[in-house]
Amino acid sequence: MEFTAIDFETATGARDSACSVAVVRVSGSAVADSYHTLIRPPGNKYSSFNISIHGITREDTEDARDFAGIWPELSELLAGRIVVAHNAPFDMGVLKACLARYDLPWPKFSYVDTVAIARRVWPELPNHKLNTVAEHLGIHFHHHDALEDARTCAQIPLRAGGAEDIRAFARELGVAVVPF
Secondary structure, eight states, X not given: OOEEEEEEEXXXXXXXXXXEEEEEEEETTEEEEEEEEXXXXXXXXXXXXXXXXXXXXXXXXXXXXXXXXXXXXXXXXXXXXXXXXXTHHHHHHHHHHHHHHTTOOOOOOEEEEHHHHHHHHOTTSSOOOHHHHHHHHTOOOOTTOHXXXXXXXXXXXXXXXXXXXXXXXXXXXXXXXXXX
């Protein structure tokens, strides 16, 4: 399988407040490489609720680049790929909001929600949150760390079995492949 997994963390409840992003590229059904960076959110503002989830603070991102600053390298990792995300509407919403805020061009790629894959492959699970699916798969990770979440998300299609092509696998399961 060839695909890219992505995960964002946000500083506040606003979708354009990305403070961390990670991308894991899968090639030949194995993790080929990864990218992770902190992002200075607008005004470097954080809510205590979001800090309590991921532990990232304004001090951590004080000297980080804003989303426009990281976009050239991030866009190269997404363009033309199939991207997977756990609860993809959230991550795609963050990406869209950040692109809109900085008036940046939208990349061309398609995405698949790994929650939908997990629901089809493991319907017996009590829920399909990333930590629940990871526990079922015997994966130990630090939840709400963007890089660890992206790595764990990448394991879902790999461990679910099926076709060697992510598009064909999604079709087989009846899971949508959505153009961004």
